[in-house]
């Protein structure tokens with residue numbers, strides 16, 4: 437059975453097909469069109485795969501999964517880091533129509549359980565080297581949440597759950613098939629602003645368009661040598677144009693486990709990398725490294741640096757071509773769909789000062805006032821959008837969807853933007869209750885709910901505080917029944933099993949939380965309070 441999701445209204449789907457955005461091919465086409473190509477597609481440390489080998493590996497795994505009864509309409513929970521198996525697994529799942537949630541490697545029990553409860557996976561693929569999967573206790577917990585769970589395959593396992601063994605099985609005569617192009621290919625993770633992390637169904641048709649158009653704008657081709665040093669499971673790394681875009685263009689992807697200069701600079705030199713994608717804090721670290729090491733010679737092959745995921749300051753933007761010796765491209769995207777790019781031949785001023793313009797002529801983007809009415813060009817408002825690759829609803833979340841979309845199906849991203857005469861967008865703020873910690877998104881409500889489960893915590897509010905490196909960090913204001921120390925709060929959250937980046941960077945114990953006239957916690961005041969307190973301490 438196909439996975440239920442909110443479809444595009446029929447007239448829109450017809451138009452997107454007519455205009456050639458939707459081509460009714462499954463995402464497996466990205467790899468299969470290169471099935472006889474012996475060029476190197478993927479490098480992970482000492483291991484490398486040609487297109488032919490990558491496709492064959494995905495075929496073998498798809499057959500192994502098919503043999504175990506997995507089929508179109510099933511779902512999977514996948515948690516792998518930046519390793520070759522992440523790419524192989526994704527294609528194998530696409531080949532047999534199984535739609536995965538690709539959790540980030542930094543995710544812990546709370547996140548994975550929330551995803552499992554929503555998609556009820558029939559399959560789990562993870563890594564024994566992740567603390568959650570070091571033994572089988574957590575797998576039993578997942579099985580309790582998902583009665584359908586029948587297959588578990590683990591990287592770095594040499595027992596009966598070995599992913600490597602599954603990858604080595606012969607194909608035999610197993611027949612598998614991808615899901616139809618207008619069905620769900622996989623779920624992307626929402627940055628979120630609610631208590632439970634939301635999932636975004638993405639179809640083959642919409643996602644394939646976003647990849648092809650990104651490849652066109654960023655001019656990826658068979659000479660592209662892309663370093664993937666941001667989490668490969670993230671939408672940015674997968675599709676803007678990301679590693680899927682590189683594969684579409686028949687270039688080469690080199691994986692790195694993190695964006696640190698000590699790891700990446702030698703890789704860039706050794707692999708003659710010409711394009712990579714970063715978040716702003718990593719850019720700061722790269723600039724600092726070049727300054728300290730006194731040369732950008734290691735980066736000589738690098739031509740294009742994409743920066744996105746969080747606001748890039750104009751000052752930092754201007755330093756990129758000067759100090760790193762490459763061109764900058766700003767990318768303002770979201771896992772829900774819409775992606776904006778500065779164009780490669782744009783005037784440098786535009787590249788330094790805007791977050792680009794929508795990639796598709798049929799992306800409808802406007803700024804709304806508080807009543808949801810369109811504002812004139814140049815005015816600050818809420819980003820509203822719909823288009824051929826922007827979703828129409830979070831998975832199984834009718835109530836939240838009712839708030840996130842207007843009556844005409846426009847999605848409200850929660851970003852505050854200004855759209856210029858020329859259609860270029862500047863991101864100037866945010867309305868959603870979320871903290872953007874250097875590209876990693878924290879839904880305040882999710883952390884607050886976890887804090888409130890502590891026996892001594894009466895009220896909790898998580899707000900952002902400015903940070904030079906990360907852009908934003910998080911501060912938890914807590915009203916307790918007794919004095920609680922910051923370390924206790926963090927230890928508590930860690931024990932509950934939440935990703936490290938969600939742990940409050942700072943904890944403020946207060947007697948009460950300020951309220952707005954309508955009785956909601958006044959987060960604006962809290963943000964001011966913490967800013968003033970930190971200023972006074974300097």
Ligand code: J2J
Pocket residue numbers: 625626627671672673675676743744745746747748766767768769770771772775791849851863866872875877
């Ligand atoms: C300011 N804020 C930005 C930018 C994202 C490409 C690039 C990024 C993402 C991503 C992505 C920003 N300046 N340049 O999926 O395909 C903030 C906005 C946005 C939210 C989306 C892609 N680029 N943001 O970051 O789903 O607030 O996707 O709504 O993780 O990140 O976050 P996410």
